[in-house]
Amino acid sequence: MIYLDFEKPIQELEEEMNRIREVGEKNQVDVSTAISDLEKKIIEKKKQIYESLTAWQKVQISRHPDRPYTLAYIDYITDGSFIELHGDRNVADDKAMVGGMGKIDGIPVMLIGQQKGINTKMRQIRRFGMANPEGYRKALRLMRLAEKFNMPIITLIDTPGAYPGLEAEERGQGEAIARNLYEMFRIKVPIICIIIGEGASGGALGIGIGDRVLMLENTWYSVISPESCSSILWRNWDHKEEAAEALKLTADDMLKNKLIDGIIPEPLGGVHNNHEEGFLNVKREILSQLSTLQKLSAEKLISKRIEKFEKMGVYHE
């Protein structure tokens, strides 16, 4: 178990509980009362901490190493029926962007998302979830496939941004993202986009045009990461916490500003504390949204999708 700095009080209580358990076992003493007291305390502490998280703390949780990544969600919600599909049919198979078909409660869907690596080697191979142009083009290929066979599309977003490499620029990173934005507005099947971790910039938006855009409770979504924002506007890296606050990047702020359609609750203490409950919440939300969206005609879906994004923005006149 890895604890973030602000989770230290929880860590202390959990370590104390483990000590008491060990002592109890060793000496054959009944410690159940002490344990249940501590369990209650831990729940209280978690509630207390998790109800008043700062924007920066939420950014930290969104990157928690124990937090599940895209393929873990997909495996659970498709109950093992997922078949991964590879390649953009042009350049390569981008390991930072995964996708494929699966059934959710019997409904065939196309699932697409950025994938972070689960160990040092895989983190390199998956470029920390930063996709290349061929990743965005693979995503679009799979979306068109889904459209052809009338399968709803689910995208799971978790990226620190599109990959800023030399080859990515050579192969048109800007064009690849732009093309996805454009084409996603013309796709005739329902699209549900869910931010499950980090939603940074055009790299996130490149698979983020949906009839429903939802955020898990402890995730963030913005035009830039708080660190990069600090380095550009304050000209050093020390203002990431202020930047996180100023960017209004939490799920609550994004919903209040009408830039997303809803928030999916996480289990107490964040989804890194209880993967399965998080997966279930996501699955339930997808099924409930699909039951509404699948009743709409393709024309209706597209016109409402365009209208929603058209309204985004505040100005004087």
Next chain:
Amino acid sequence: MWFKRNKDGILTSTAEKKETPEGLWYKCPACKEIMPAEDHLENLWVCKSCQYHERIGSEEYFHVLFDNNKYKKLDEKIKPVDFLNFKDTKPYANRLKDATENTNLLDALQTAVGKINGMEMVVACMDFSFIGGSMGTVVGEKISRAIDYCIKYKKPFIIISKSGGARMMESAFSLMQMAKTSAKLTLLSEAELPYISVCTDPTTGGVTASFAMLGDLNIAEPNALIGFAGPRVVKETIKTDLPDGFQRSEFLLEKGFLDFIVERKQLKDKIAAVVDMMYYSRKKK
């Protein structure tokens, strides 16, 4: 950069850019040649000796493109607001106030309708001088409304991009302008109206990852910086020097992302020629 000639022929820098060109001199930042400002203006702010394309603003591009410099501006009154109360080293509200005072503009994009070689078109042009040509809500809204105008009156659409990318001080609102402008371009396309994207120096970030790369034709001025990630960020990623000409117009043409490169002096005629073929002279369906 502008210089004023004083009595003994010594050149001194001056900010009085709007003064009558007579007696003013232009020093090219690329080849350091000094030439009469009047000639430089006549050459559409392109260095006569090395073809360096000076960065110019929307009023200048309207002058370059529209017949007899005649055009009507659209949606002139839309103004940005600091609705997030964003503050870094300086409140965004103050940045907006300063930018407006310094540039006489309300935001980083102006839209206008007028005739180009006799053919009516809508032109949206970005101003780099307004907070680095960054794209916020107003840029998105003005493009969105210009597209509505094009669809209503059946006019071709031109965007001249010149931008550092999204405007951080408008946070996710600025990000969503990428989506909003792309959404509206699908409607323009359905109406079968041509859209020409002109990339000028610089066209980067969120602008490249949305409308600048979505033209029926994507064209560019020579040697313009065009890319998604800035060269500094790419250099930090790959930890070696970037190849010569990386992310310049000629590089993008070679890699297949531009239809052609056009010198500013030919910009008007080239746009007119393609729009004529794609739209005004085509056989109607």
